[in-house]
Amino acid sequence: MDLTKCLAGLLVAAASCSAVxxxxxxxxxxxxxxxxxxxxxxxxxxxxxxxxxxxxxxxxxxxxxxxxxxxxxxxxxxxxxxxxxxxxxxxxxxxxxxxxxxxxxxxxxxxxxxxxxxxxxxxxxxxxxxxxxxxxxxxxxxxxxxxxxxxxxxxxxxxxxxxxxxxxxxxxxxxxxxxxxxxxxxxxxxxALPEPATIALVCLGALALRQRKRIRRHWLAAAGLGSLAFAAQAAPQNDGIMTFPHVQVVRQPAPAASPQQGGFMAYKDPVTGQLTNPNAEQAALLTASARTVAPIARQAPPQVARARHGGVSLKLDDRQARYAIARKAADGSITETCEPKPGEQQ
Missing domain, CATH: 2.60.120.200 (Jelly Rolls)
Structure with a gap:
């Protein structure tokens, strides 16, 4: 019997049945x-x-x-x-x-x-x-x-x-x-999980076919011992998950935080509502408030309505419509766009 053909058939049968x-x-x-x-x-x-x-x-x-x-x-x-x-x-x-x-x-x-x-x-x-x-x-x-x-x-x-x-x-x-x-x-x-014995059988067949011109009994014995050792290393751990040799898992370090971007500080006058350049006292107050952890305010969710065809509409109050934009001019002055008033549309 041609040993090479026998091993080739064994390899094909094992790979097609349960290696996957x-x-x-x-x-x-x-x-x-x-x-x-x-x-x-x-x-x-x-x-x-x-x-x-x-x-x-x-x-x-x-x-x-x-x-x-x-x-x-x-x-x-x-x-x-x-x-x-x-x-x-x-x-x-x-x-x-x-x-x-x-x-x-x-x-x-x-x-x-x-x-x-x-x-x-x-x-x-x-x-x-x-x-x-x-x-x-x-x-x-x-x-x-x-x-x-x-x-x-x-x-x-x-x-x-x-x-x-x-x-x-x-x-x-x-x-x-x-x-x-x-x-x-x-x-x-x-x-399903592949069987370790089948993995070892596939490895043995592949190694034997690669060296088909030099097959000897002592070589087959060595190949058999090598594939058994591979199967032992590829066997399930205590929790049953397969592990294989020459594989290393490396935990990647968390990416470093990006440096803070530049910006400027603006003070909103509580009387006029306008944004201006802060003086030293106002700047100190803004810096102190920025470092203070603000409590999370629980607000009522917006009113939601669903149409029969599946559409969704949200009724938004003034919190979703009011905003202000400050721009710093080349001379250092701060200008503000007009923010919408209650009832106005943007």
């Missing part, structure tokens, strides 16, 4: 209505519940990350009634979980000035849907602007033994009168 972890679950959301029949769970715990739950993606908002334009799952602020709190869960089918397995998905938060947030959890309690007790937090993604589609990967760690369970996606909005717009999830997959 086979997906335990893949879902492209071509038919959201069929998900419950395939083991997915919809659980809308919003208070009070609204008019929508999880639904087929709407290309009018944005197309899918992959596949047909509507092939993603979506949720929006109408998961809760106006002024309510959204807590809408999407649970994957039950799978066997071990440390090092990965959850991969594409996520898009529309935002548009309204805060959207998606949290990800996992449970090692079998088919349980008790999201208040059996699910552990993994990560959170939030934005008040359109993020575009972003690919995310999360790893499982901390399990003491293989366990059966689920992953959970949770759409969260604290107050739908102020926040919440529209989010989409696409291309979900759960990928």
């Amino acid at each position: 972890g086979a997906p335990l679950l893949t879902e492209g959301f071509n038919n959201v209505a069929a998900l419950p029949a395939n083991g997915w769970v919809f659980l809308n715990n919003s208070a009070p519940p609204g008019s929508t739950g999880w639904f087929q993606g709407q290309p009018a908002f944005f197309p899918a990350a992959a596949g047909p334009a509507d092939s993603y799952i979506a949720a929006n602020f109408n998961n809760a009634a106006f002024g309510g709190e959204v807590s809408n869960w999407l649970l994957t089918p039950q799978v066997v979980l071990v440390n090092g397995e990965s959850l991969n998905f594409s996520l898009r938060l529309l935002g548009e000035g309204l805060l959207d947030r998606v949290e990800v959890y996992f449970s090692d309690s079998g088919a349980s849907t008790d999201v208040s007790g059996d699910f552990s937090f993994l990560a959170s993604f939030a934005s008040d602007v359109d993020t575009g589609w972003q690919d995310q990967t999360l790893l499982i760690s901390g399990l003491t033994a293989p366990a059966s369970g689920r992953f959970g996606f949770r759409y969260v909005v604290d107050d739908t009168s102020l926040n919440g717009n529209y989010i989409g999830i696409d291309s979900v997959s759960i990928n």
Whole structure:
């Protein structure tokens, strides 16, 4: 038998089978209505519940990350009634979980000035849907602007033994009168961990093929010992995450703070309301106030109204309309533009 051909076949078979972890679950959301029949769970715990739950993606908002334009799952602020709190869960089918397995998905938060947030959890309690007790937090993604589609990967760690369970996606909005717009999830997959024995087998085959003209029994023995040593170094740590030799993780230092930019000081007369050059006493007062930590004042939020078609309007008071601009002339004098008065428009 040709030993080279045998090793080549062994290498191809090992690499194609389990050197790359086979997906335990893949879902492209071509038919959201069929998900419950395939083991997915919809659980809308919003208070009070609204008019929508999880639904087929709407290309009018944005197309899918992959596949047909509507092939993603979506949720929006109408998961809760106006002024309510959204807590809408999407649970994957039950799978066997071990440390090092990965959850991969594409996520898009529309935002548009309204805060959207998606949290990800996992449970090692079998088919349980008790999201208040059996699910552990993994990560959170939030934005008040359109993020575009972003690919995310999360790893499982901390399990003491293989366990059966689920992953959970949770759409969260604290107050739908102020926040919440529209989010989409696409291309979900759960990928198995490659077996260390298979990694060692692939390495052995590759080394043997590279030296196919000089194969001897003593060489094969040495190659076998070398790949076993590699497998030992590539074995999972106590928490199950794979590590490999010749890899060093370096924590980058935080960037140094940028130097303060130049500027000038202006004093606003409390009687006339005009900005002027401060005298020595006024400059001292301004310097002292700048160094004092101002308390955070809690102000009433602006009034928000939502149209039936999804538009949002804000009624702003004078705090959002008043401002002043000071300019320093070449002679050192300070001039001020007129600030709007209450009721005036800019």
